[in-house]
Amino acid sequence: MAEVLVYVDHVDGAVRKPTLELLTLARRIGEPVAVHLGAGAEEAAKVLGEHGAVKVLTADAAEFADYLVVPKVDALQAAYEAVNPAAVLVPSSAEGKEIAARLALRIGGGLITDAVDLEAGDEGPVATQSVFAASYSTKSRVTKGTPVITVKPNSAAPEAAPAAGTVEQLSVTFGELATGTKVVSRTPRESTGRPELTEAAIVVSGGRGVNGAENFPLIEALADSLGGAVGASRAAVDAGWYPHTNQVGQTGKSVSPQLYIAAGISGAIQHRAGMQTSKTIVAINKDEEAPIFELVDYGVVGDLFEVVPQLTDEIKARKG
Amino acid sequence: MSLRIVVCVKYVPDATGDRHFAEDLTVDRDDVDGLLSELDEYAVEQALQIADEADDAEITVLTVGPEDAKDALRKALSMGAHKAVHVEDDDLHGTDVMGTSLVLAKAVEHVGYDLVVCGMASTDGGMGVLPALLAERLGVPQVSLLSQVAVEDGKVTGRRDGDAATEQLEAALPAVVSVTDQSGEARYPSFKGIMAAKKKPVESLDLSDLGIEADEVGLDGAWTKVDSAAERPARTAGTIVKDEGEGGKQLAEFLAGQKFV
Ligand SMILES: Cc1cc2nc3c(=O)[nH]c(=O)nc-3n(C[C@H](O)[C@H](O)[C@H](O)COP(=O)(O)OP(=O)(O)OC[C@H]3O[C@@H](n4cnc5c(N)ncnc54)[C@H](O)[C@@H]3O)c2cc1C
Ligand SMILES: Cc1cc2nc3c(=O)[nH]c(=O)nc-3n(C[C@H](O)[C@H](O)[C@H](O)COP(=O)(O)OP(=O)(O)OC[C@H]3O[C@@H](n4cnc5c(N)ncnc54)[C@H](O)[C@@H]3O)c2cc1C
Numbered sequence: 001m002a003e004v005l006v007y008v009d010h011v012d013g014a015v016r017k018p019t020l021e022l023l024t025l026a027r028r029i030g031e032p033v034a035v036h037l038g039a040g041a042e043e044a045a046k047v048l049g050e051h052g053a054v055k056v057l058t059a060d061a062a063e064f065a066d067y068l069v070v071p072k073v074d075a076l077q078a079a080y081e082a083v084n085p086a087a088v089l090v091p092s093s094a095e096g097k098e099i100a101a102r103l104a105l106r107i108g109g110g111l112i113t114d115a116v117d118l119e120a121g122d123e124g125p126v127a128t129q130s131v132f133a134a135s136y137s138t139k140s141r142v143t144k145g146t147p148v149i150t151v152k153p154n155s156a157a158p159e160a161a162p163a164a165g166t167v168e169q170l171s172v173t174f175g176e177l178a179t180g181t182k183v184v185s186r187t188p189r190e191s192t193g194r195p196e197l198t199e200a201a202i203v204v205s206g207g208r209g210v211n212g213a214e215n216f217p218l219i220e221a222l223a224d225s226l227g228g229a230v231g232a233s234r235a236a237v238d239a240g241w242y243p244h245t246n247q248v249g250q251t252g253k254s255v256s257p258q259l260y261i262a263a264g265i266s267g268a269i270q271h272r273a274g275m276q277t278s279k280t281i282v283a284i285n286k287d288e289e290a291p292i293f294e295l296v297d298y299g300v301v302g303d304l305f306e307v308v309p310q311l312t313d314e315i316k317a318r319k320g
Numbered sequence: 321m322s323l324r325i326v327v328c329v330k331y332v333p334d335a336t337g338d339r340h341f342a343e344d345l346t347v348d349r350d351d352v353d354g355l356l357s358e359l360d361e362y363a364v365e366q367a368l369q370i371a372d373e374a375d376d377a378e379i380t381v382l383t384v385g386p387e388d389a390k391d392a393l394r395k396a397l398s399m400g401a402h403k404a405v406h407v408e409d410d411d412l413h414g415t416d417v418m419g420t421s422l423v424l425a426k427a428v429e430h431v432g433y434d435l436v437v438c439g440m441a442s443t444d445g446g447m448g449v450l451p452a453l454l455a456e457r458l459g460v461p462q463v464s465l466l467s468q469v470a471v472e473d474g475k476v477t478g479r480r481d482g483d484a485a486t487e488q489l490e491a492a493l494p495a496v497v498s499v500t501d502q503s504g505e506a507r508y509p510s511f512k513g514i515m516a517a518k519k520k521p522v523e524s525l526d527l528s529d530l531g532i533e534a535d536e537v538g539l540d541g542a543w544t545k546v547d548s549a550a551e552r553p554a555r556t557a558g559t560i561v562k563d564e565g566e567g568g569k570q571l572a573e574f575l576a577g578q579k580f581v
Binding site: 011024061062066068069070074090094095097099101102104106108109110111112113114126130131132133134135136137138139140141142143145177180181182183184185186188189191202226243245246250251258259269271273280281282284288293294295297298299300301302303306307308309310311312313314317319 | 331334335339340345359365375391405416418419421425440441443444446448449453455456459460462463464465467477481482483485486487488489490491494495500501502517542543544545546547548549550551552555558559560561562563565566567568569570571572576577578580581
């Protein structure tokens with residue numbers, strides 16, 4: 001069976017969920033071979049093997065952390081040359097897309113970004129993309145070279161599929177460009193203890209209607225009662241009420257949870273671009289004309305300062 | 321020595337309009353008004369600020385697109401860029417990102433550059449990979465997705481707010497940078513700027529000027545193919561209730577029914 005390279009997104013060997021989703025999708029088109037760069041390959045290999053990776057290619061070098069993007073491209077290219085895969089799958093993070101693009105150019109393969117589904121086809125993998133703020137769904141494929149495809153989080157459910165997950169060292173030679181962009185310093189983001197926004201099954205977002213940073217704990221409390229992540233509209237972010245890393249939308253995170261709750265958000269096209277593929281959409285807004293209500297499965301026309309705390313209390317009560 | 325800055329700007333269909341695909345599954349550009357991609361306004365703004373700090377700088381705005389794409393160039397010129405280059409050729413219709421990056425790379429080399437500034441993503445294709453591809457093709461550092469950028473002593477420095485961390489980056493010129501919408505509000509063109517833009521030079525180039533063969537670009541030269549594009553069915557009308565004191569409880573009931581609670 002043809003092999004499919006899967007680029008592993010991880011934190012010191014803790015594999016992030018989107019990678020496990022990729023392994024599920026990869027098995028539809030071949031045998032997954034995972035590429036793990038940096039520390040923690042042994043730890044990662046266990047989880048990767050449980051989800052279907054027949055092999056884990058690994059390399060660790062200071063370059064991966066000290067310079068931007070290119071060292072990882074060099075390594076992925078080495079893996080590509082070692083395996084000669086039928087396709088390369090990469091998680092659709094900002095960095096993932098850049099790595100995928102440069103690899104595609106080097107190996108002369110077409111690139112598809114932000115796929116939300118992937119199937120085997122007669123002429124190679126067929127990717128579904130959700131475009132124009134999710135108003136269209138397209139099916140595309142690569143017609144030249146090995147397909148390189150980036151896939152959005154929450155595009156498939158991770159499935160257990162025990163495989164060997166044997167770890168093999170990958171030998172990487174860094175090119176001249178690898179050390180072009182130096183990472184002078186890095187400040188890791190503090191963990192909030194909440195699920196990762198893009199991976200969360202439930203997201204609760206607040207907008208301009210939340211009316212101040214001091215009121216965001218209302219949104220956080222609702223999110224916590226549901227075990228969800230917190231998002232924000234750009235209006236709330238620009239006002240300084242919540243960090244930019246939590247922005248949902250065209251220039252923020254794109255989320256696709258099982259449940260999306262928008263409180264005090266009007267539903268501008270740029271916001272919709274980041275949440276319209278959510279399975280169930282709920283809105284709380286005092287303006288019954290707000291465009292967000294065109295999208296909802298359930299909407300409450302009302303003051304969020306009344307509705308949200310009541311909802312949170314009710315959820316807590318029901319959960320006992 | 322003068323700092324040569326090239327800003328890549330894209331002409332896109334207005335996102336607030338009703339965007340469609342044409343029969344050949346390329347973007348229907350006749351259906352909706354086009355404009356300078358809003359995210360490229362941030363690129364023009366940062367280029368203008370970098371130029372202000374430099375002793376002597378020249379900003380060229382560059383677009384690859386149909387006849388109407390001149391509008392995007394005019395807007396950038398009216399913000400304060402010095403000159404413009406427009407690559408237009410019928411054979412470009414349907415070019416994918418690999419072809420676009422080839423044309424932009426050749427055009428950037430044609431103009432001559434120390435720094436290329438791009439937006440973080442276009443508002444139509446929205447791939448967010450073009451700056452990385454451009455850097456790969458030009459063989460220079462990529463310093464991408466910056467929320468803060470500065471150029472000094474032949475170096476570009478900037479801040480990248482990533483998922484896991486905030487990074488401070490540094491690279492020697494020449495380089496390709498891309499800036500996010502967190503980099504700072506873009507200025508509005510002044511009346512003087514708009515009048516001045518009319519007199520600024522716009523150079524038109526076609527594929528042969530750049531030494532590119534027709535089969536390297538366009539629908540036929542693309543490395544990807546769109547097989548189908550379907551409008552998503554409008555979401556079926558949901559339940560909407562007015563809060564009369566029990567709105568939160570009603571919503572909890574709905575969520576429980578959907579097994580979220
Ligand atoms: C290039 C570009 C990129 C952009 N990217 C993004 C992006 O990534 N994400 C994003 O979100 N936006 C983005 N925007 C901005 C977008 O166009 C909107 O301005 C923004 O989404 C509005 O945020 P909002 O809905 O919170 O605010 P508003 O549009 O002001 O809506 C606030 C809503 O809150 C309601 N409200 C007020 N008080 C209450 C209350 N007490 N109870 C209940 N409801 C209340 C109001 O009725 C109103 O509907 C972008 C814009 C551009 C041009
Ligand atoms: C909905 C949609 C989906 C698409 N999906 C794919 C795909 O999966 N694979 C593929 O190969 N192609 C795809 N394309 C085609 C691709 O978008 C175009 O080839 C486009 O010119 C380059 O990609 P982008 O605009 O998304 O670039 P981005 O990487 O999003 O753009 C980043 C920056 O590059 C600069 N830039 C981009 N295009 C131009 C230009 N023409 N002139 C000047 N500067 C420019 C701008 O500064 C812009 O801000 C898609 C197009 C659409 C409309």
